[in-house]
Amino acid sequence: MHLVTAEEMRRLDRITIERLGIPAVALMENAGRAIAEEIIAFCNHRDGDGAAGDACQGTGAARYSSGPGHAGARAAGAAREEAAVPGAGTAESFGAVRTAAPKLLISGDAALMAGRAEDEHWLVLVGKGNNGGDGLVAARHLSEAGIAVSLLYAVSPESLTGEAAQQRDAAAAMGLPAAVYGGGRPDFAGYSGILDALLGTGAAGAPRGAYAELIAAANRSGKPVASADIPSGLNADTGETHEPCIQAALTVCLAFLKRGLLQYPGAGHAGRIVVRSIGIPSGLAREEGLSAYWLTPAVLEDVLGVDVSRRRAPDGHKGTYGHVLIAAGSLRMSGAGLIAARASLRTGCGLATWAVPGKLLPLLVGAAPELMLADAGGEADGTWNAAAAEEVLKLAGKKDVLAVGPGIGRFGDDKAWLQTIWEGADCPLVVDADALNILAECDYGTWQGRRTPVILTPHPGEMARLVGVSTKEVQRDRIGLALSYARERGVILVLKGAHTVIASPDGRLVVNTTGHPGMATGGSGDCLTGIIAGLLAQGLSGFQAAVFGVYLHGLAGERAALLRGDPVSVIASDIIEAL
Ligand SMILES: NC(=O)C1=CN([C@@H]2O[C@H](COP(=O)(O)OP(=O)(O)OC[C@H]3O[C@@H](n4cnc5c(N)ncnc54)[C@H](O)[C@@H]3O)[C@@H](O)[C@H]2O)[C@@H](O)CC1
């Protein structure tokens, strides 16, 4: 699924309206109707399970889906709407049972059927832009479904223009009760839910004046809030939340998923996210060269060309699946190397060799019998030294990929060590952990000789050192930073952490949502390094391996949490075993 910025969304909007001739008011109608359908589905779900709305809000976890609402709600509605009309026949009815009276089945507008509409009263908070227009359309459709609706304009309705003004007039003509916010502390106690149609992709900066007061009041109310397009107060591009920002139980995102909904803290404000089409052709994003995606199996297969089934040739042998070399671990942190090497094997590479300072070798014999061990030289105390780089290069000669960094620590002349490897290794290179900290102190743009891809896998702290900014600054706009860094430095960048971002030098971008906070545990990143190396060895391209590796790592983390019974107790070895 495509991910867009506010600016890209406006461009796609414009093309749809100006080039394809689809009227803006039609898009708004579709948007408002989709929002109403999702609110009705939300209410119907709440009927069946009183805690449904609160559960979404409570977890703060974004659940994404792209279908038209809850199948259950639709099915219930359809059952009520079906009517039998004598005198007409269906294909089945003319078959076996000739004696039965032929029937015509007719269904009504099930998506707009609210189960216990009389229990609902929604307040629509209306902003002055098109987001407010969407809210006004939704209000009409909710009312049609029998749900009581009241409108509260943030500013004078007279200030609405264009399609939003048309919708204002239509709502008034339908007799929907409306008021204008006049300051003070509004009391929303009488409502069963709130539709936030205050600010959308046209918002600039922190909500001001009436907008800020209404957002704060909605959050205080304890009522479930559904947001039109994005929670008001969210930066649609970065995921930053302004003060205040709506805390939604449901976000009905229109046309294309906005980037900011997938990055924290914004992702924690959106509740369940449903992306609904509104008449803007989905193919437009690709035609316009947009290449940012939320990672799904479909994106892996159709966009990135990854065979997610990972079928092996019946006559495959270990040579077919490549040989990984991992240069990692030192006396105090040998486990990091072991984890990375074992993860590469579990990912399906044919062979894995783990290169360590020679002093460690006797201690590691038998640690993982499937691994080959190699002596990389190093110091008598089991640490690395610059000369070990030549040994690593010799070992790398016949390997398909080289991964460096986990557990190597810092050592004398480590910059020369890394430069030798960077310039000399003639295979794809994965750089992680302390190798990233070394890189951060080097002017590596001047290094020569790389013909194969480099994949950097920093966590936010390592990224901060690479860029020379604070970790907070890295987290402020992870997507923007990853894109610009990958492009400027010519590397594939995997910026780890909740909802890992993967960027390539040619501007492609993917955001992954597999995984969970239980994976924030020592060695989990080393495991990812091994997975990516294992995939590279099997012939995936640099970007394919980085993206698929992050996806599999997260899935394995989820499976490990199920096997353990609790995400909290997952450790890196569990992730390897769940691969
Ligand atoms: N064809 C279109 O343009 C479509 C737009 N759609 C909706 O339109 C939205 C974008 O609409 P707009 O571009 O009109 O923008 P918004 O509706 O997001 O609001 C912009 C208005 O809010 C005010 N504003 C901006 N920042 C503010 C702040 N920080 N504090 C207080 N007031 C602020 C400004 O006066 C501006 O007029 C989308 O999010 C989506 O909901 C949908 O209707 C689908 C079609």
Ligand SMILES: Nc1ncnc2c1ncn2[C@@H]1O[C@H](COP(=O)(O)OP(=O)(O)O)[C@@H](O)[C@H]1O
């Ligand atoms: N909240 C989270 N949700 C999903 N994945 C996470 C979360 N926190 C950490 N992870 C993942 O766990 C891994 C941790 O990597 P890293 O910090 O390098 O650990 P280490 O250095 O101990 O190996 C990364 O892949 C990261 O994306």
Ligand SMILES: [K+]
């Ligand atoms: K909104």
